[in-house]
Amino acid sequence: MDESAAENVPLNILVADDSDSDRLILKALLKRLGHQVLDAANGHEAVLHFQEGAPDIVLLDALMPSMDGMEAARQIKRLAGERFVPVIFVTSLSEPEDLAGCLEAGGDGFLSKPYNRLMIKAKINAFNRMRLMHQALSDQRDLTNERNRQLLEEQHVARRVFDNVAHTGCLDAANIRYHASPLSIFSGDVLFASPRPAGGMLIFAGDFTGHGLPAAIGAMPIAESFYGMASKGFDGSDILREINQKLVRILPKDMFCCGVMVEVDFAHNQLGVWNGGLPDIWLIRSNMEQYALPSRHLPLGILSADQFNAEMEAVRSQPGDRLLLMTDGVLECANREGQLFGEQGVRNAIESTSAGSHPFDVLMGSIKQFTGQQKFGDDLTLCCVEMVEETGQATLTEEVGLSTLAGPSQWHCDYEIRDNTLGEFNPLPLLLHICMEVPGLRRKSGEIYTLLSELYNNALEHGVLRLPSDWKYTPAGFDRYYSERTKRLNRVSGHYIRFSFQHDLMPSGGRLRVTCEDSGQGFDFQNHPVLQSIDVAQSGPRYGGRGLALLMRLTESIQFHGEGNQVEVVYDWFF
Amino acid sequence: MPIQTRRSHDGQCLIIEIEGRFDFSTHQAFRDAYEHSGAKVSNYIVDLSEATYLDSSALGMLLLLRDHAGGDSAKITIENCNNDVRKILTISNFEQLFTIR
Numbered sequence: 001m002d003e004s005a006a007e008n009v010p011l012n013i014l015v016a017d018d019s020d021s022d023r024l025i026l027k028a029l030l031k032r033l034g035h036q037v038l039d040a041a042n043g044h045e046a047v048l049h050f051q052e053g054a055p056d057i058v059l060l061d062a063l064m065p066s067m068d069g070m071e072a073a074r075q076i077k078r079l080a081g082e083r084f085v086p087v088i089f090v091t092s093l094s095e096p097e098d099l100a101g102c103l104e105a106g107g108d109g110f111l112s113k114p115y116n117r118l119m120i121k122a123k124i125n126a127f128n129r130m131r132l133m134h135q136a137l138s139d140q141r142d143l144t145n146e147r148n149r150q151l152l153e154e155q156h157v158a159r160r161v162f163d164n165v166a167h168t169g170c171l172d173a174a175n176i177r178y179h180a181s182p183l184s185i186f187s188g189d190v191l192f193a194s195p196r197p198a199g200g201m202l203i204f205a206g207d208f209t210g211h212g213l214p215a216a217i218g219a220m221p222i223a224e225s226f227y228g229m230a231s232k233g234f235d236g237s238d239i240l241r242e243i244n245q246k247l248v249r250i251l252p253k254d255m256f257c258c259g260v261m262v263e264v265d266f267a268h269n270q271l272g273v274w275n276g277g278l279p280d281i282w283l284i285r286s287n288m289e290q291y292a293l294p295s296r297h298l299p300l301g302i303l304s305a306d307q308f309n310a311e312m313e314a315v316r317s318q319p320g321d322r323l324l325l326m327t328d329g330v331l332e333c334a335n336r337e338g339q340l341f342g343e344q345g346v347r348n349a350i351e352s353t354s355a356g357s358h359p360f361d362v363l364m365g366s367i368k369q370f371t372g373q374q375k376f377g378d379d380l381t382l383c384c385v386e387m388v389e390e391t392g393q394a395t396l397t398e399e400v401g402l403s404t405l406a407g408p409s410q411w412h413c414d415y416e417i418r419d420n421t422l423g424e425f426n427p428l429p430l431l432l433h434i435c436m437e438v439p440g441l442r443r444k445s446g447e448i449y450t451l452l453s454e455l456y457n458n459a460l461e462h463g464v465l466r467l468p469s470d471w472k473y474t475p476a477g478f479d480r481y482y483s484e485r486t487k488r489l490n491r492v493s494g495h496y497i498r499f500s501f502q503h504d505l506m507p508s509g510g511r512l513r514v515t516c517e518d519s520g521q522g523f524d525f526q527n528h529p530v531l532q533s534i535d536v537a538q539s540g541p542r543y544g545g546r547g548l549a550l551l552m553r554l555t556e557s558i559q560f561h562g563e564g565n566q567v568e569v570v571y572d573w574f575f
Numbered sequence: 576m577p578i579q580t581r582r583s584h585d586g587q588c589l590i591i592e593i594e595g596r597f598d599f600s601t602h603q604a605f606r607d608a609y610e611h612s613g614a615k616v617s618n619y620i621v622d623l624s625e626a627t628y629l630d631s632s633a634l635g636m637l638l639l640l641r642d643h644a645g646g647d648s649a650k651i652t653i654e655n656c657n658n659d660v661r662k663i664l665t666i667s668n669f670e671q672l673f674t675i676r
Binding site for chain 1 (some may be wrong): 632635636638639642647655661667669
């Protein structure tokens with residue numbers, strides 16, 4: 001504000017003095033300076049006038065009958081509340097104790113009698129400047145508070161929008177425990193979980209550089225990609241590639257997202273893990289053995305598509321095993337002395353987990369004990385997923401009721417992938433998509449996906465890659481199986497996998513006939529134990545007993561042709 | 576000044592020394608350090624011997640430098656990291672993008 005202009009604005013001044021002459025002199029002086037004056041003959045009157053007239057500045061005589069200046073000052077300051085109203089004592093007192101008493105009662109300064117016109121003018125101006133500065137500061141504070149309130153409100157609305165995109169998926173499943181602050185999205189943390197069409201789950205935890213709005217905006221497309229692709233049957237690697245590419249495109253160069261993707265396969269008792277820049281993932285087996293799965297990749301949003309490695313690490317597992325994932329916030333929890341919880345804190349907590357306790361509770365308890373706080377900051381995300389028996393797990397909600405649009409009912413389709421594409425491309429989402437055009441099949445997406453993925457994985461791993469399924473039954477064999485798989489996928493030239501679909505309408509529904517042929521050597525299906533009896537379900541030279549038994553349970557019929565490298569299944573659905 | 580720069584004798588290498596906390600507060604100074612270095616510079620050394628701490632925004636700044644220095648063809652060495660700093664670079668697998676020694 002322009003000071004000189006402010007000084008020329010007439011003020012409303014309250015004058016209280018029991019001496020009529022002194023009061024009149026002061027009143028006249030102030031009026032001549034251009035101010036308006038309210039006058040009172042004692043403290044009591046002064047307080048009344050203050051309430052009615054709301055003056056800008058108060059001049060009080062210290063000694064007055066019927067409430068003295070000190071008491072009047074106390075009451076006036078109380079009534080003024082947050083508003084700064086300078087109270088100046090006009091007095092002939094000169095003892096330090098008396099003067100100090102005036103200040104303690106709430107007085108801001110003195111004006112000594114007898115009056116001097118110049119001094120009065122200067123004092124009034126000085127106190128007015130102080131008053132205006134105080135006013136400007138409180139206006140600014142109010143404005144800041146109001147802006148902050150608006151910001152919080154906007155964050156809550158943004159949070160609701162984000163929730164609609166990044167619905168919590170299956171984070172509430174019985175085998176998942178997690179901690180994520182409701183506003184963690186503004187600190188850059190995300191946590192998603194989705195059931196997969198053929199059973200099992202995908203879980204993603206991410207931590208953006210930076211926080212606030214930019215992190216929240218970056219998180220939106222990740223949520224869309226994750227949930228959209230997971231429900232269509234894409235696997236963890238596909239989704240990671242998509243997320244990485246999206247983030248490279250939309251984020252500024254110095255922003256990226258550390259993340260963990262976990263593929264949970266209950267049916268095959270297997271975990272797939274990818275860690276790019278987040279703290280170690282911990283696997284706590286049901287027998288209390290513990291393994292750290294460290295970050296092996298750059299965070300998402302840095303490397304171009306051709307440099308990005310989305311390969312997931314396969315981990316053998318069994319019911320009761322638990323996987324613990326966390327963001328940096330866990331390591332960065334600080335105690336009162338400023339020490340960090342750190343990797344060691346996590347390690348100690350996990351090592352102290354006993355058979356009867358849940359590692360999630362143990363770790364949360366350790367953090368609370370370390371920080372001495374019951375509440376956590378926004379940037380701490382912790383999630384624990386437990387391997388369980390497949391039955392009773394969350395599945396994608398099947399769209400009930402036939403669509404009013406009749407989909408295709410009489411159709412045929414051949415699809416073949418060849419050579420290097422076998423090692424680079426997962427055709428299952430596409431094949432599922434073709435089948436899902438039929439409304440009657442859409443309700444059975446989980447079964448169709450299971451059927452297609454069993455056929456495809458058998459054709460690829462046992463047919464084309466010639467990996468013996470019994471390797472998977474020992475820990476050493478399991479690692480060998482997956483390292484061989486990666487190696488052999490680079491040598492698939494000349495090979496193919498061919499799918500042939502035939503769909504026909506039936507009086508009571510429809511029939512899907514799927515033939516899957518591969519370029520492998522086939523197997524002796526005449527003498528396969530599972531094909532003799534479903535009860536024998538363990539190993540086989542080519543088909544893991546489990547997959548074959550599953551196919552037999554899902555379909556009307558299953559037939560092998562040629563050398564065993566061609567499988568034909570018939571799947572019926574009903575209105 | 577928490578950030579000092581100097582040139583190698585042949586003038587082709589820009590050495591950026593960071594002292595204390597390497598975090599968002601050094602953002603502008605770090606950018607200034609390499610943006611006005613001129614065209615003759617062909618490689619960079621980020622000397623972290625005096626750096627006590629590095630956060631994710633520092634990782635972002637290193638990515639900006641890498642982009643400025645030519646992206647995949649950038650020649651950037653990060654040296655003399657203490658254990659904590661080294662750990663953070665390792666978790667993020669930055670050795671895939673920078674020479675760290």
